[in-house]
Amino acid sequence: MASETMDIAIVGGGISGVYSAWRLKKSDTSKKIVVFEGSDHIGGRLLSVQPPDIPNMVAELGGMRILPAVQPLITALIDELNQALPAEEKIELYDFPVDQPQNLAYLRGVYLRLSDFTNEPDKVPYQLSFLDHGSTAGGIILSAIEQIVPGITSPNLTEEQRRTMAQEASFGGVPLYQQGFWNVLLRVINSEAYQLSIDAGGYDSTLSNWNAADAIPWYLSDFGVDAKYKGFCKGFQEVPKSVAQLFQNAGGEVRLNATVSSIKWDNGAFEFTADGKIIRAKQLILAMPRRSIDILATTSPLLMEFQQLTASVTPRPLFKLFTTYSNPWWKAAGYTDADGKYVPVLAGRSVTDIPVRQTYYWPLSDGQPAESGRAMLLASYDDGSNTGFWDGLRPQRHQARRGSLRPAPVADPFIGDAIGKLTESTWHQYTAPRLMVGEVSRQLGLMHGLNYTPEVLNAAFRDWGDDPFGGGWNSWNIGVKSWEVKQRIIKPMDVCPLYICGEAYSDAQGWVEGALQTADMMLKAFKQT
Numbered sequence: 001m002a003s004e005t006m007d008i009a010i011v012g013g014g015i016s017g018v019y020s021a022w023r024l025k026k027s028d029t030s031k032k033i034v035v036f037e038g039s040d041h042i043g044g045r046l047l048s049v050q051p052p053d054i055p056n057m058v059a060e061l062g063g064m065r066i067l068p069a070v071q072p073l074i075t076a077l078i079d080e081l082n083q084a085l086p087a088e089e090k091i092e093l094y095d096f097p098v099d100q101p102q103n104l105a106y107l108r109g110v111y112l113r114l115s116d117f118t119n120e121p122d123k124v125p126y127q128l129s130f131l132d133h134g135s136t137a138g139g140i141i142l143s144a145i146e147q148i149v150p151g152i153t154s155p156n157l158t159e160e161q162r163r164t165m166a167q168e169a170s171f172g173g174v175p176l177y178q179q180g181f182w183n184v185l186l187r188v189i190n191s192e193a194y195q196l197s198i199d200a201g202g203y204d205s206t207l208s209n210w211n212a213a214d215a216i217p218w219y220l221s222d223f224g225v226d227a228k229y230k231g232f233c234k235g236f237q238e239v240p241k242s243v244a245q246l247f248q249n250a251g252g253e254v255r256l257n258a259t260v261s262s263i264k265w266d267n268g269a270f271e272f273t274a275d276g277k278i279i280r281a282k283q284l285i286l287a288m289p290r291r292s293i294d295i296l297a298t299t300s301p302l303l304m305e306f307q308q309l310t311a312s313v314t315p316r317p318l319f320k321l322f323t324t325y326s327n328p329w330w331k332a333a334g335y336t337d338a339d340g341k342y343v344p345v346l347a348g349r350s351v352t353d354i355p356v357r358q359t360y361y362w363p364l365s366d367g368q369p370a371e372s373g374r375a376m377l378l379a380s381y382d383d384g385s386n387t388g389f390w391d392g393l394r395p396q397r398h399q400a401r402r403g404s405l406r407p408a409p410v411a412d413p414f415i416g417d418a419i420g421k422l423t424e425s426t427w428h429q430y431t432a433p434r435l436m437v438g439e440v441s442r443q444l445g446l447m448h449g450l451n452y453t454p455e456v457l458n459a460a461f462r463d464w465g466d467d468p469f470g471g472g473w474n475s476w477n478i479g480v481k482s483w484e485v486k487q488r489i490i491k492p493m494d495v496c497p498l499y500i501c502g503e504a505y506s507d508a509q510g511w512v513e514g515a516l517q518t519a520d521m522m523l524k525a526f527k528q529t
Contacts, residue, residue, distance in 0.1 A: 318472020
């Protein structure tokens with residue numbers, strides 16, 4: 001006998017889950033709609049935490065930026081939220097810089113400025129072809145993509161036109177969707193150019209062997225010509241938190257620390273366990289990435305019936321480590337120009353092929369660089385194989401999850417100067433291990449050409465490869481027709497009203513835009529049934 005009944009149950013309190021709940025509640029306020037979230041916070045892979053020692057900065061342990069020019073859904077959502085929110089809660093954006101010419105690239109033991117790739121190409125320690133000599137990492141890949149799908153890099157094309165071109169394209173007589181991105185890249189560039197593109201580009205998984213028909217338009221959207229990013233003054237997590245609050249204001253309910261299990265379809269309704277109760281719901285939405293669905297399927301044989309669809313993507317690792325300091329010491333890694341003016345390193349990122357991979361000089365909450373006083377780094381931003389380096393410095397990686405789905409406790413945490421302050425901030429839930437902080441400090445000194453870096457005051461990290469996420473983003477598998485799967489998976493079964501949404505099965509994987517895209521598709525199908 002069920003202890004509670006409801007009209008719609010939504011499993012997952014990330015952006016796609018709370019957004020879907022809000023839209024459904026607005027369309028019919030009479031329905032009982034409940035969001036079940038297994039962790040203690042709303043936002044999923046959007047996780048914004050304030051360091052205990054810097055009140056005017058926000059660390060983005062998860063998603064950190066958007067691309068307004070090619071992401072209309074999140075842009076429109078922010079505009080809509082700002083019309084509904086009071087002045088003090090409005091979502092404010094700032095220009096989010098990435099590659100600044102004076103910033104560093106420490107590759108194969110050679111110190112470069114990012115400007116050296118085009119201004120001093122003979123310094124670049126890679127054996128490049130004549131055509132690639134003098135190009136940036138991004139420029140090499142853009143040129144390669146144009147050779148694979150001629151015309152696709154034209155700035156006059158829309159995002160949809162690029163996707164259609166890639167879906168219909170063949171390369172070497174084989175449809176592009178049946179080939180891996182890495183495979184086709186090595187047909188038009190040599191291995192040195194490919195390795196440079198990974199090392200200097202800062203990412204491993206974006207150029208890995210995922211579905212080339214999806215990877216190419218995805219790459220052009222994310223790293224294409226003149227990409228302009230925006231960051232969030234109060235943190236990206238404010239978006240799902242604001243949506244969830246509006247949903248609750250309309251009479252909806254969000255339940256945290258509510259892990260769902262044992263879903264079954266029984267006599268015209270879904271029955272499952274959550275909060276120690278047996279719940280019955282007329283309709284069910286899984287707003288979850290692949291790994292979360294796989295975990296839920298271990299207690300819910302019903303979900304195994306569409307496993308072929310959910311398994312059409314692969315979770316990709318992502319690791320972030322933030323460190324704070326008494327001053328922005330990286331300013332000393334600048335240089336004196338020809339006019340005798342000192343040009344400091346202040347904003348954007350530097351890259352390296354050692355395990356820290358990318359380091360971002362984190363801005364103040366208004367987007368301005370930290371030029372004095374306490375400051376913060378996104379000290380290491382890793383994806384792909386380099387995340388494994390940190391496993392030896394965090395032996396708790398594969399411990400069983402606690403009931404709240406919080407990360408496992410760190411046995412030897414780095415406390416720094418935050419004693420007595422940590423309880424005031426969610427930062428303490430993500431405190432980094434002491435050995436990890438020591439190693440990242442050593443590598444930061446090496447990549448900046450400094451014998452010494454100041455003492456770390458506080459440190460926090462998040463590895464999104466941990467369950468229940470399985471990765472920081474998901475990518476389409478080789479051989480999958482994503483444009484067909486994404487239509488089928490939003491309602492994968494004919495026999496019952498079960499729906500799926502989230503970034504994993506979208507055209508904008510790894511972005512909130514993808515989560516909103518699939519949510520809108522799902523909501524359209526939802527209203528038609």
